Amino acid sequence: MAASKALMASLTHLRPLTCAASVSKSYPMRLVPQPPDLIKWVRKQGGFVHTAVKIAQDESKGLGLMASEEIPTGSDLIVLPHHLPLKFGSLESNNEDELDSVLVNLARHVPEELWAMKLGLKLLQERAKVGSFWWPYVSNLPETFSVPIFFPGQDIKNLQYAPLLHQVNKRCRFLLDFEQECWRALDNLKPDKHPFGGQEVDASALGWAMSAVSSRAFRLYGDKRPDGAHTEIPMMLPLIDMCNHSFNPNARIVQEKDNGTMKMLVKVVADTEIKQDDPLLLNYGFLSNDFFLLDYGFVVPSSPYDCVELKYDSAFLDAASMAAGVFSPSFSAPASWQEQVLCQLNLAGEAPDLKVTLGGREIVDGRLLAALRVLLTSDVEAVQNCDLNTLKSLTAEAPLGIANEVAALRTTIALCVIALGHFPTKIMDDESLLKQGASGSTELAIQFRIQKKSVIIDVMRDLTRRVKLLSSKEKATAES
Numbered sequence: 468m469a470a471s472k473a474l475m476a477s478l479t480h481l482r483p484l485t486c487a488a489s490v491s492k493s494y495p496m497r498l499v500p501q502p503p504d505l506i507k508w509v510r511k512q513g514g515f516v517h518t519a520v521k522i523a524q525d526e527s528k529g530l531g532l533m534a535s536e537e538i539p540t541g542s543d544l545i546v547l548p549h550h551l552p553l554k555f556g557s558l559e560s561n562n563e564d565e566l567d568s569v570l571v572n573l574a575r576h577v578p579e580e581l582w583a584m585k586l587g588l589k590l591l592q593e594r595a596k597v598g599s600f601w602w603p604y605v606s607n608l609p610e611t612f613s614v615p616i617f618f619p620g621q622d623i624k625n626l627q628y629a630p631l632l633h634q635v636n637k638r639c640r641f642l643l644d645f646e647q648e649c650w651r652a653l654d655n656l657k658p659d660k661h662p663f664g665g666q667e668v669d670a671s672a673l674g675w676a677m678s679a680v681s682s683r684a685f686r687l688y689g690d691k692r693p694d695g696a697h698t699e700i701p702m703m704l705p706l707i708d709m710c711n712h713s714f715n716p717n718a719r720i721v722q723e724k725d726n727g728t729m730k731m732l733v734k735v736v737a738d739t740e741i742k743q744d745d746p747l748l749l750n751y752g753f754l755s756n757d758f759f760l761l762d763y764g765f766v767v768p769s770s771p772y773d774c775v776e777l778k779y780d781s782a783f784l785d786a787a788s789m790a791a792g793v794f795s796p797s798f799s800a801p802a803s804w805q806e807q808v809l810c811q812l813n814l815a816g817e818a819p820d821l822k823v824t825l826g827g828r829e830i831v832d833g834r835l836l837a838a839l840r841v842l843l844t845s846d847v848e849a850v851q852n853c854d855l856n857t858l859k860s861l862t863a864e865a866p867l868g869i870a871n872e873v874a875a876l877r878t879t880i881a882l883c884v885i886a887l888g889h890f891p892t893k894i895m896d897d898e899s900l901l902k903q904g905a906s907g908s909t910e911l912a913i914q915f916r917i918q919k920k921s922v923i924i925d926v927m928r929d930l931t932r933r934v935k936l937l938s939s940k941e942k943a944t945a946e947s
Contacts, residue, residue, distance in 0.1 A: 495529075495609040498594075503603040509706050515546035522709065525746055528765075531711045532747040542737045544718055544747060545707050549730035552687075552702040553601050555589045569652060569662045576648050581641060583762075586684055586701045587676030588662075594676075595663040604705040612678035613764035616642070618908040625912035627890050628919050630776040631757050638761075642677070646670040681762040683708040687733065688722055707735050712763070713748035714771070717741050720749065755827070756918050766914045774826035775886060775922050779814050779835065784842075787881035793874040797842040804850070808841045811855060825886070826922035830929055831879055833859030839875040840867050869941045876930045876937075883927045887920060894920050 506516050523533040538544070555574065570592060574585040593599040615623060615635045626632060646669050658665040684701045685708070710718060717739045725732050741747065751763065753772045760766055767773070777783075784798040797805055801815075809815035812834045814823075823832040837858035841850055844867050850858070857863045865872035897917045905913060 495611040495613075497607050498610050499606045502606040505603065505607050505706050505709075508603040509545070509547065509551065512551055513548045514551055514706075515543060516706065517542060517544045520544055520747065523746075525711065528711045528746075530709060532706070532709050534741045534743055534745050534747065536743050538737050538741040540737055540740050543734055544737055545735040547704060547707065547733045548725070549728070549732065552704050552733060553586075553590065553593065553604065554700055554702045555586050567662075569656070569660075573649060573652055576645065578641070581638070581677070582686075582701055583680035583684065584641075584645070584673065584677045586680045586703065587673065590679055590703065591668060591672060591676045592662050595666050597664065601705075604703075607705075608679055608683075612675065612682060613907060613911060614678045614682065615761060615908075615912075616674050616678070618912065622906075622908040622912045625909060625916070627892070627912075627916045628757075629889075631761065631915075634757070634761055638677075642670040642673050645673055649673070678764070679703075682764055685720065687720070688731075702733070704733055707733065710735065710747045710749040712751040712759075712765075712767075714750060714753070714767075716748045716750045717745065718747050718749055756915060760911065760915055764911070766911060766918055768914075768918065769921070770918070772827055773918055773922050774824040775919055777823050777825065777835075777882065777886060779819075779821040779823050779838070783882070783885070784839075784878070787885060788843075788874075788878045790881040790884065791874070791877035793843065793877055795843050801842060804847050805841050808850065808855075808858075809838060812837055812859075814838055825879075825883060825926045829861065830926055831861055833861075836861060836875065836879070839878055840871060843874045843878070844868075844871045846871075865937065869937050873934055873937050873941070876934050880927050880930050880934070883923045883930075887923050890916060890920055892916070894924075 506520070506522065509516055517538060519534050519536045519538050521533055521535045522530060525531045525533075532544075555570070570588045573588055577584045590605070593601045594605050596602075599605065611617070615626065615631070616638050618635075623632065623635060626635075649668050653661060653663070653668070656665075680701065680703065684703045686699050686701050688699065704720075707720065717737065718735050718741075719738050721734045721736055722731055723734065724730065735747070735749070752758075756766050756770060756773045757776075759770075781799045785794070788794045788798060801809060806815055813820045814834060823835040825831060837855065840858055844850065846867065849867050853866050857866050860866075894917055897913050897920075900913055901910065
């Protein structure tokens with residue numbers, strides 16, 4: 468934890484390329500005080516923008532796109548010709564010049580899970596380039612981003628959630644290491660050979676670029692491969708990326724070929740009728756709040772897709788089952804047939820995946836539920852008569868009997884209680900802190916941990932209701 472806070476301090480105080488690497492409670496400024504009109508620029512470059520689409524300030528989400536009048540379903544809202552999206556073209560071909568070659572070599576040091584940094588290198592190049600074609604777009608980007616890599620150390624601690632702390636720490640370490648890689652690659656390059664015009668690029672600039680891409684880029688179809696499948700290419704879509712997020716969007720992105728040039732167009736199309744003064748909304752994905760905060764810098768309240776990550780661990784299950792009053796020796800010493808099922812669930816054997824979740828659409832991770840059901844029964848035949856999907860399904864009504872189901876659900880409830888106890892504050896404490904007023908990053912951290920605790924509490928309520936129903940049925944069956 469101390470190492471994570473030290474890394475945060477490093478990123479927060481480095482400011483190359485006039486990069487403002489802090490989280491402000493107010494909406495961030497653009498890179499320049501009065502950037503060019505983005506709508507006019509898109510139209511000038513051959514793109515289309517519906518006459519009713521305008522850029523406006525949203526009270527809760529900052530700058531976004533809004534309808535100035537009613538727009539019918541199916542209308543094209545924005546159309547970008549093939550040359551307007553900003554992408555790392557050299558990664559797709561072998562026709563790279565010397566400047567791009569430096570970027571490609573640097574991009575090879577970026578792990579695939581941090582794909583945003585690859586495109587971020589191209590973005591930094593365009594930001595540094597005098598007379599860049601994309602400057603009207605780049606200049607409209609935010610000067611700051613509210614992602615956790617730029618939180619002060621105390622607000623990293625305020626997240627109170629180990630899986631996210633691990634990811635933040637991992638990204639910060641990468642940025643500091645990659646800063647050194649960039650310095651080695653760019654050392655002694657002449658200005659005309661330097662991809663960033665001779666400007667120094669350090670962890671803060673790299674963090675800004677990675678955050679700009681992770682929060683605004685879309686991974687869309689590229690050209691077809693010889694096998695007929697499309698390549699997937701990250702692209703920054705000018706103007707389109709100002710549509711805010713909703714799980715109930717009123718617009719969607721489509722790709723189609725231009726009938727004249729046969730090159731790919733990227734469109735935003737109205738999926739529903741959009742009323743006057745309605746914001747234009749896209750679905751960024753059915754993601755948990757870990758990803759929304761880490762990549763986009765916001766938290767979705769009461770998200771049906773949010774979940775809490777746990778590690779499948781026999782000692783943890785032992786403690787939970789004892790707390791639930793259903794202790795089973797099988798958690799620490801499963802029988803061979805139980806071990807076989809655990810291997811099928813990839814919770815045992817070679818290279819198991821021990822990450823399980825609570826919450827989201829499943830409510831309880833199917834692999835965890837199946838493991839509990841199997842480990843809390845001695846009926847080998849009943850397990851053999853069930854397929855794995857049934858054992859993993861919460862909607863399957865007591866596949867191994869009511870007593871087994873009650874024991875599995877009670878153990879899961881106990882897991883929730885233990886997980887909730889790992890948070891040092893209660894929801895009422897967090898809500899009190901929010902009422903007192905907090906800075907932007909502190910507020911985000913508190914909102915995030917409130918949502919995680921709420922997920923656990925919602926799971927407990929759901930499972931408690933199920934246990935009561937099952938117990939009623941069991942009692943009724945016994946009486947009859």
